[in-house]
Amino acid sequence: MDPYLVSVLSNIGMISFIALSAYLLLLTGEISFGQQAYFAISAYGSGIATAMWGWPFWAGLLWGATLAGLAATLVAIPTLRLRGLYFSIATLAFAEMVRLVFEIFTYQVEIDGELVGPDGSDGFRDIRYIYDSNVTAFEYMLVIYGLLALVLIGFFVLERARLGSVFRMIGEDPMLTEMQGLNATAYKVLAAAMAGVIAGIGGGLYAHLTTYVEPKIFNVMLGVHSLAYGLIGGLGTALGPLLGVGIDIGFLESIRAISGYRMIVFGGLVAVLLIIRPRGILDEATVHWLRRRWRRWIHAQD
């Protein structure tokens, strides 16, 4: 495959994780500006594990995602008592704190006569595990999409399971959920922890693909973008955020010809789209309609 295409597709895959993590919280009715924090925590955590402690890739990725999930849980417990915008701003404040701490955070060890490790605002170089083990860019892309497929299967199971219904119910009306005898806050904390793990998988993959992470990548722009993807693509299905990422990265890459004006066109398009479809392209009603058509088509085949 064309290396350029591989790099674009890998990017789409990695960003999809953080978009899915923001989407999961959107299902429960919470707007998070801060999912980039867990992306960052896992990028650093898994990078430190493989590059500095000599762990294998999978152990490092697991460790990073676990760290991200733990951090998300710890943040969710005090902040999810807050409603609406207060929660959004609290996640924003936390994510910026994480970024600014990484701007200061220095932890280096000497490996083969060279200093390896995060070095404050200079970033964290040489997370070389993938290159040292001779994994090609194409193979790594398959790893990314394999994991993405697993997460998507998880989402589809979730949508059919009771838990998914509870999440959507909390998103519709938390008070009604409480009246059913369900602890809405506990479910939200669970959703936040799962969202943290998903963002964390993306972060670990990201650090190993680029081999270099620096704090300023994980700024609030990444967080707001990942939130926007779900809303552009649609809140009806987990494919919505993927569609959003595909439209943004795919579309922007394909019309490089008008580079310099891309955001002017794209920003306007998104604004108009949200006027017509405030819950995105694949919103709940559309997904429902598509499913019905699909079932009818299956029946017609019999």
Next chain:
Amino acid sequence: MVDFIQNCLDGVMVGSSYALLAIGFTLIFGVMRRLNLSYGPSIMLGAFVGTLVYLEFQMGGFAVAVATVIGAVLAGIYVERLCFWAIRQGAAVASMVSSFAIWMQLEEIVTVFFPERTYPFPPLADRTAIEIGPFFLKLENLIMFACAAGLTVLLQVLLYRTRFGLALRAVSENPRAARFMGINIGRVTFWAFALASALGGVAAYLIIGTDAQITPLFGLWATFKGLIAMMLGGMGSIPGAILGGLLLGVVEAQSTWYLGTEYRDLAAYALLFLFLVFRPGGLMGQVAAERERAALRRV
């Protein structure tokens, strides 16, 4: 001790500009209950209109200020029509994401026309420092503080002594009741937006005038400083926005002095996080927050 007081003075001076930004934010939020992320970028666009007037026509301070305000108001109206008026009432998240998309758009428009990193802006005053006992005050900061105080008084008169002010307060208190009283919500929202953008334009002129240079990053900066100051003070409260702005300014000045520049933003965000967790209503909004919580408990 002298250092501490000097920092407080500096903080209050800088904080007065944050307060102006926060007032604009809080006006829009109070009326709409929706967040306008594009607030900073739209006043940034206004400031670049000011720069254009300054560079192309060599006009002085007053003309630049007028151009900045006009530009900011026009950009603000564009945002209001596209992201708030056109999207139905319930879809608050869609409005917010839409305002973010327009943020990207405005920033790109500016960078297309102004490709350099920074552009000159007419300085507010020559760099003279005024000495009062052991303390120093910069002239431009004093001007900024005086303008902010003056505007706050004007705004207070507008909100509490005019029919428009009454309508605006009615809409922010209870939109449905306001509609039953015959208030045209769409029109009030429109003018509140224009007013907030005009205030933002003045704030931008004052802040950028102190630096005597402007960058497209000002949009991001203004949105976040205004947002933090508003949240510290309490959403929807004008006295809160002022106190929040001043508090933010003082905390930044103190943490820069005692901890170093790299800790300045960290301290500001940590303060915001702690405020949200322990006192989500902010300095002044606590009463409203408590009332809301009590109502929820009763249900």
